[in-house]
Amino acid sequence: MALQAVAGSKIYIGTRVALPTDLTVDLTDFAPQETEWLQINGWTNAGALGDAREAISQNFIDADRTETIKGTKNAAEMQNxxxxDYSDPGQNRLRQAVDDCSNYAFKIEWGAGCAANGPVTISVATPGVVTWPGGHGLKAGSPVIFAATGGTLPTGLTAGTVYYVVAAGLTPTTFSVSATPGGAAIATTAAGTATSITATAQPAGRTVMFYGIALSASENGGEANTAQMGTHSIKPNTNLVRV
Incomplete structure (x- = not known):
């Protein structure tokens, strides 16, 4: 068991989305958001996130007892x-979402300040294989970003772009990546010119995505030495996708 800090976490808002009829999403539903995410800056307190089951109860006279069974899942409002900051694009989109009837895509990177980081090598192959000495601790779908020192990455990959670990060929020390969650593994066609390559990746299960609505926004008052803060309530309307 490894403790994870909330410090360093980041929250993002995407675009308006249409809810699926079964209210269920998977990694592929968030692929169109990769170029749309806006970080909501100035986050000072994160609310709880997760599903609870509604309870269905029936009283039985002859048993002198109430039996409870599980009902539908219902996510609590996340109070953030x-x-x-009215100049922050992420906060402004969140305010827009409060006034909007639409659902939006949301992403949270819990404890992003503790993301795994280390030197890697990337082969020229179909697909390109990333080797992370000492092990990476990632699973299929985990987001990864590469940085190149002194040059470029192998052809097919771009520094600073978010990629996703694919299931095929995944070992404790190697993996390939795709451009979208659940997508095809990327082939590298020529060696890069970088003198070194660094990978940064969230621990498995620490990135959460969902569709939801922004229900409310309020700003506190207080005595003279109180910092003014804004509270925003976000209500998930789908399952939580963890990578």
């Missing part, structure tokens, strides 16, 4: 606090 931000330092108001």
């Amino acid at each position: 606090v931000f330092a108001p």
Whole structure:
């Protein structure tokens, strides 16, 4: 068991989305958001996130007892606090979402300040294989970003772009990546010119995505030495996708 800090976490808002009829999403549903995510800056307090089951109860006279069974899943409202910044694009989109009837895509990177980081090599192959000495601790779908020192990555990959670990060929020390969650593994066609390559990746299960609505926004008052903060309520309307 490894403890994870909330410090360093980041929250993002995507675009308006249409809810699926079964209210269920998977990694592929978030592929169109990769170029749309806006970080909501100034996050000072993160609310709880997760599903609870509604309870269905029936009283039985002859048993002198109430039996309870599981009902539908219902996510609680996530109460988040931000330092108001009307120049921040992420906060402004969140305010827009409060006034909108639409659902939006949301992403949270819990404890992003503790993301795994280390030197890697990338082969020229179909697909390209990333080797992370000492082990990477990632699973299929985990997001990975590469940085190149002194040059470029192998052809087919771009520094600073978010890629996703694919299931095929995944070992404790090697993996290939795709451009979208659940997508095809990327082939590298020529060696890069970088003198070194560094990979940064969230621990498995620490990135959460969902569709939801922004229900409310309020700003506190207080005595003279109180910092003014804004509270925003986000209500998931789908399952939570973890990578």
